[in-house]
Amino acid sequence: MADRPAWCFDIDGVLLDISGVLYDSGGEGDGTPIQGSIDAVKRLKASPLKVRFCTNETQCTRQYLVDKLVRLGFPISLDEVFSPAPAACQVIKRKSLHPYLLVHPDAVPDFSEFDLTLPPDCVIIGDAADAFTYDNMNKAFQVLISQENPVLISMGKGRYYKEKDGLMMDVGGFMTALEFAAGCKAEVVGKPDQGFFLGALQDMQVPVEKAVMIGDDILNDIGGAQRSGIKGVQVRTGKFRPEDESQSVVTPDGFVDNLAQAVDLILGN
Amino acid sequence: MADRPAWCFDIDGVLLDISGVLYDSGGEGDGTPIQGSIDAVKRLKASPLKVRFCTNETQCTRQYLVDKLVRLGFPISLDEVFSPAPAACQVIKRKSLHPYLLVHPDAVPDFSEFDLTLPPDCVIIGDAADAFTYDNMNKAFQVLISQENPVLISMGKGRYYKEKDGLMMDVGGFMTALEFAAGCKAEVVGKPDQGFFLGALQDMQVPVEKAVMIGDDILNDIGGAQRSGIKGVQVRTGKFRPEDESQSVVTPDGFVDNLAQAVDLILGN
Numbered sequence: 001m002a003d004r005p006a007w008c009f010d011i012d013g014v015l016l017d018i019s020g021v022l023y024d025s026g027g028e029g030d031g032t033p034i035q036g037s038i039d040a041v042k043r044l045k046a047s048p049l050k051v052r053f054c055t056n057e058t059q060c061t062r063q064y065l066v067d068k069l070v071r072l073g074f075p076i077s078l079d080e081v082f083s084p085a086p087a088a089c090q091v092i093k094r095k096s097l098h099p100y101l102l103v104h105p106d107a108v109p110d111f112s113e114f115d116l117t118l119p120p121d122c123v124i125i126g127d128a129a130d131a132f133t134y135d136n137m138n139k140a141f142q143v144l145i146s147q148e149n150p151v152l153i154s155m156g157k158g159r160y161y162k163e164k165d166g167l168m169m170d171v172g173g174f175m176t177a178l179e180f181a182a183g184c185k186a187e188v189v190g191k192p193d194q195g196f197f198l199g200a201l202q203d204m205q206v207p208v209e210k211a212v213m214i215g216d217d218i219l220n221d222i223g224g225a226q227r228s229g230i231k232g233v234q235v236r237t238g239k240f241r242p243e244d245e246s247q248s249v250v251t252p253d254g255f256v257d258n259l260a261q262a263v264d265l266i267l268g269n
Numbered sequence: 270m271a272d273r274p275a276w277c278f279d280i281d282g283v284l285l286d287i288s289g290v291l292y293d294s295g296g297e298g299d300g301t302p303i304q305g306s307i308d309a310v311k312r313l314k315a316s317p318l319k320v321r322f323c324t325n326e327t328q329c330t331r332q333y334l335v336d337k338l339v340r341l342g343f344p345i346s347l348d349e350v351f352s353p354a355p356a357a358c359q360v361i362k363r364k365s366l367h368p369y370l371l372v373h374p375d376a377v378p379d380f381s382e383f384d385l386t387l388p389p390d391c392v393i394i395g396d397a398a399d400a401f402t403y404d405n406m407n408k409a410f411q412v413l414i415s416q417e418n419p420v421l422i423s424m425g426k427g428r429y430y431k432e433k434d435g436l437m438m439d440v441g442g443f444m445t446a447l448e449f450a451a452g453c454k455a456e457v458v459g460k461p462d463q464g465f466f467l468g469a470l471q472d473m474q475v476p477v478e479k480a481v482m483i484g485d486d487i488l489n490d491i492g493g494a495q496r497s498g499i500k501g502v503q504v505r506t507g508k509f510r511p512e513d514e515s516q517s518v519v520t521p522d523g524f525v526d527n528l529a530q531a532v533d534l535i536l537g538n
Contacts, residue, residue, distance in 0.1 A: 132403040134438070141429070141438045159450045160410070169403070169410045173450035177442035181428045 007231050007253040008265040013206030014044055015197065015225070018055040018065070018081075019161060020216035020238015021259050023072055026163025030068045034237050036260030038073045044263055045075055050204035053081045054197065054213070056156030056190045056220065058126030058171070059104040062086075082200045084155035084190030085110040088124050091153055091189060097122040099153075102140045102174075104128050122151035125178065125186070127158075127171045137177065144182035152178055154186040158220055162239040191217070192224025201230070212253075214262050216240050223250040233262055276500050276522040277534040282475030283313060284466065284494070287324040287334070287350075288430060289485035289507015290528050292341055295432025299337045303506050305529030307342045313532055314344055319473035322350045323466065323482070325425030325459045325489065327395030327440070328373040330354075351469045353424035353459030354379035357393050360422055360458060366391040371409045371443075372424075373397050391420035394447065394455070396427075396440045406446065413451035421447055423455040427489055431508040460486070461493025470499070481522070483531050485509050492519040502531055 016022065022041065025031040044051050053076060057065055062083050069076045089111060092099050100120035101111055107126055123140045144150035158170030175186050190196050201211055208229035215221020216238030225232040234244065234252040237259070245255065256262040285291065291310065294300040313320050322345060326334055331352050338345045358380060361368050369389035370380055376395055392409045413419035427439030444455050459465050470480055477498035484490020485507030494501040503513065503521040506528070514524065525531040 128403075130403050132406065134397075134399045134401040137401065137442075138438050141442075142435055145429070145436055159452070160414070166411055167414055169407050169446070169450045173406075173410075173446035176449045177438070177446040180445045181438045181442035183428070 004265050004268060005254050007212060007233060008262075008268075010210060011049065011212050011266055012210040013050040013052070013201065013204050013212075014266065015052055015054045015200055015211060015213040015230070016041070016259070017213075017215035017217065017221050017238075018053055018069070019057060020240070021214060021235055022053075022069065022074060024162060024164065024238065026165060026168075030072055033072050033074070034258060036258060040260045040263040041074050041076070043267060047267055049266070050206055051080065052200045052204055054191060054200050054221075055081065055083050056127075056158055056171075057083055058085060058107050058155045058190075059129060060106040061110045064106065082196065082203075084126070084196070087189035087193075087196060087199075088126075088153045088155055089113060091187065092122065092124065095122070095151065097151060099124045100140055100143045102126070102128055102131070102136055103155075104131055121147060122153065123178065124153045124155065125171060125175055126155040127161075128174070129168075132174055137174065140178055141181050144178060144184055150182050150184040152182070152184055152186040154188045156190040156220065157186070157188050157192070158217060160239060167239065191215075191220040192227065194224070194228040197225055197228040197230055212266070214256075214259060218244045218248045218250050218252065222252045226250070226253075235259060235262065273534050273537060274523050276481060276502060277531075277537075279479060280318065280481050280535055281479040282319040282321070282470060282473050282481075283535065284321055284323045284469055284480060284482040284499070285310070285528070286482075286484035286486065286490050286507075287322055287338070288326060289509070290483060290504055291322075291338065291343060293431060293433065293507065295434060295437075299341055301433075302341050302343070303527060305527060309529045309532040310343050310345070312536060316536055318535070319475055320349065321469045321473055323460060323469050323490075324350065324352050325396075325427055325440075326352055327354060327376050327424045327459075328398060329375040330379045333375065351465065351472075353395070353465070356458035356462075356465060356468075357395075357422045357424055358382060360456065361391065361393065364391070364420065366420060368393045368422075369409055369412045371395070371397055371400070371405055373400055390416060391422065392447065393422045393424065394440060394444055395424040396430075397443070398437075401443055406443065409447055410450050413447060413453055419451050419453035421451070421453055421455040423457045425459040425489065426455070426457050426461070427486060429508060431485075436508065460489040461496065463493070463497045466494055466497040466499055481535070483525075483528060487513045487517045487519050487521065491521045495519070495522075504528060504531065
């Protein structure tokens with residue numbers, strides 16, 4: 001094994017992105033685990049380190065995601081997974097608003113606490129995929145443009161993600177479309193929001209300087225973690241593209257070929 | 270009649286927006302002429318003034334639009350109408366590229382000079398309306414992200430337009446969505462591009478200081494004309510909203526209730 005780089009020393013807690021780090025989604029069935037990742041998660045959880053999973057996944061409920069990962073062989077429980085839906089619900093409740101949901105149909109149960117029959121006065125947008133129709137975009141736009149101070153809550157702001165068929169547009173583009181049309185600024189929950197990373201660290205009682213985030217999204221995983229004071233390590237799996245290594249505005253604390261290599265380095269095997 | 274304001278003196282040429290100035294589109298049939306607009310166009314064309322129509326309409330071919338306006342009673346011919354599709358075709362030909370068309374199905378015949386069976390290496394986006402599906406957006410995104418220097422030609426960049434059922438998202442939002450996801454900058458043809466306004470003035474042989482643009486879009490009609498050195502007058506019809514009068518970054522040379530009032534002022538009736 002190569003010399004251990006600086007970033008992997010003195011780590012007490014590890015934050016893991018899910019899609020593109022643990023597995024590749026898309027195609028038929030549950031997707032495909034990335035080589036060595038199941039074993040890497042098992043080794044991390046058998047070590048004294050704390051582990052949490054920070055995902056911007058909003059194409060399904062948190063429970064569905066956990067069940068899928070367990071089926072694939074990952075040892076994961078619901079309370080270890082941080083995703084944007086609970087944060088979006090908190091914001092809406094605090095403001096006493098009624099949301100229009102521009103989200104994936106499979107994610108709707110995560111918002112069951114709201115009465116969706118009331119006239120909406122704000123919009124929650126997620127990775128709606130095929131539900132990003134013109135009609136649905138326009139309904140969200142009409143809610144926003146009718147408000148004096150439009151409230152648009154965006155669950156993440158990713159540019160794209162990788163599926164078997166190639167790169168796919170993520171929620172970020174559709175968020176900017178609504179911002180432009182309605183003349184408003186979205187409030188982003190989930191990565192790269194600092195509160196999201198710090199909430200996960202607080203949950204595992206690890207200070208920022210002893211934590212590392214491992215992800216495939218240079219802006220939202222690595223950039224977001226670093227702005228929160230957490231080290232960010234980029235995997236060369238998932239949506240990683242060679243340009244990320246040379247042309248990005250974000251400089252990761254380290255690069256690894258995959259999660260397995262990152263865990264080797266952290267555990268000093 | 271009130272005193273004539275400064276903007277309406279010494280005018281030799283008039284540029285007119287179509288949707289929201291001549292008629293309101295949407296609903297069943299051809300739409301509804303705006304009160305007094307048919308007569309106003311007739312009076313302008315009977316005067317010594319030159320008239321051209323500058324539209325960002327891309328939901329149909331230019332010929333279809335002209336036929337519809339003639340059916341509604343407007344005296345308009347094809348060579349008086351400037352729309353973004355010919356400008357988009359020129360850019361693509363100059364660059365020797367093969368476009369992917371993210372446009373309204375009814376507008377496709379305006380691009381018949383291109384062989385659409387070839388693998389696309391650039392994207393033309395227009396007001397595709399219901400054709401703004403996730404699948405079509407993603408196809409455009411995948412063309413752009415596969416190119417080292419992505420070329421995205423946007424036919425206009427309007428925020429929204431008005432139909433009978435209310436305000437509808439225009440091409441601008443979907444343009445910004447692709448810009449964000451693919452990390453590129455669109456080249457806009459049509460309003461508010463200066464070349465578009467100046468082309469229409471050149472066609473009628475009128476200098477910028479003797480021209481006025483009359484439109485309902487404060488940014489693309491009024492702002493675009495003014496940046497080209499042309500006076501811009503805002504009508505209170507179409508997509509006009511009271512906020513445009515007090516909160517916009519653009520200050521029109523004048524406001525009028527509708528086209529009929531603008532023509533009264535210009536002709537000094």
